[in-house]
Amino acid sequence: MNQPPVMDYLVITASGADQVGLVDRLTARILDAGCNIVESRMALLGGQFAMILLLSGRWDALSKLEDRLPAIGEDLGLAIIHKRTRPPERKQPLVPYHIEVVAIDHPGIVHSLASYFARQGINIEELNTETYPAPHTGTPMFSVNMTVGVPANMHIPTLRGDFLDYCDSLNLDAVFEPVRA
Numbered sequence: 691m692n693q694p695p696v697m698d699y700l701v702i703t704a705s706g707a708d709q710v711g712l713v714d715r716l717t718a719r720i721l722d723a724g725c726n727i728v729e730s731r732m733a734l735l736g737g738q739f740a741m742i743l744l745l746s747g748r749w750d751a752l753s754k755l756e757d758r759l760p761a762i763g764e765d766l767g768l769a770i771i772h773k774r775t776r777p778p779e780r781k782q783p784l785v786p787y788h789i790e791v792v793a794i795d796h797p798g799i800v801h802s803l804a805s806y807f808a809r810q811g812i813n814i815e816e817l818n819t820e821t822y823p824a825p826h827t828g829t830p831m832f833s834v835n836m837t838v839g840v841p842a843n844m845h846i847p848t849l850r851g852d853f854l855d856y857c858d859s860l861n862l863d864a865v866f867e868p869v870r871a
Contacts, residue, residue, distance in 0.1 A: 697746040699775045700725070700756065705740040706768040712739055719762050724751035744775070784839035785846070786815070786869040789853075793862045795821050795832035803834060806856055810849065813839045837869060 704716065713732065720727060725747035732741045745752065756772060763770040793799060800819060807814055817836040824831045840849065850866045857864035 696748075698749045698752050699728070699777070700745045700747070700752045700772055701775050702743045702745065702759070702770060702772045703741070704743075704763070704768040704770045705738050706766065708734055708737055708739040709767070712766060712768075713741070715766055716741070716762070716768070719758065720745060720755065723755035723758065724748065725755050783842040784813070785842055787838050787840050787846075788865075788867055788869050789834070789836045789838060790865040791834040791857060791862050792864075793832055793860075795830040799832055799860075799862070800834065802860060803836070806853065807838055810844075811841065812844075815839050 706712070717727065720743075725745045727743055728746045729744040730741065732739070734740075745755070747755070752774070759770050759772055762768070789803075791799070791803065800817070804814060815837045817834065819832065819834050821830055821832050823829065840846065853866050854864055
């Protein structure tokens with residue numbers, strides 16, 4: 691009986707000046723090396739295009755790509771960092787929750803939220819932020835969307851209430867709800 695090949699994993703972080711076709715050219719090089727994109731996050735931040743990619747492949751395909759990355763970065767105008775990884779190991783079951791926070795923009799919002807969840811022993815699994823002008827007034831607003839992994843043994847109603855009280859004390863409007871599949 692044939693066993694599927696064992697897959698290894700590589701995380702690539704790349705950023706460079708935004709240009710049309712950048713994703714096309716990078717993903718062609720990844721495919722050419724025999725690797726597969728498992729997960730990715732890509733965004734235009736200022737004038738820079740930033741990418742985080744989780745790749746899978748046989749060890750030799752990933753090694754081939756790792757050897758080529760300096761030349762790929764030079765050719766595409768990208769600063770590239772890479773590291774071998776493995777699927778996350780969960781020591782305990784986690785329940786994913788979605789958090790949305792909106793407030794008038796001011797320094798320290800992300801830090802305050804990160805500190806709150808760290809004190810609770812809750813891992814932030816994904817976090818996105820943006821600023822935008824409020825309708826009608828143009829006041830600078832700040833929005834945070836995140837997914838956290840709440841330990842299954844944690845009392846969710848208490849956590850949710852404490853978190854919303856914390857946000858109220860900082861004048862942050864917040865939503866705390868389970869992730870919907």
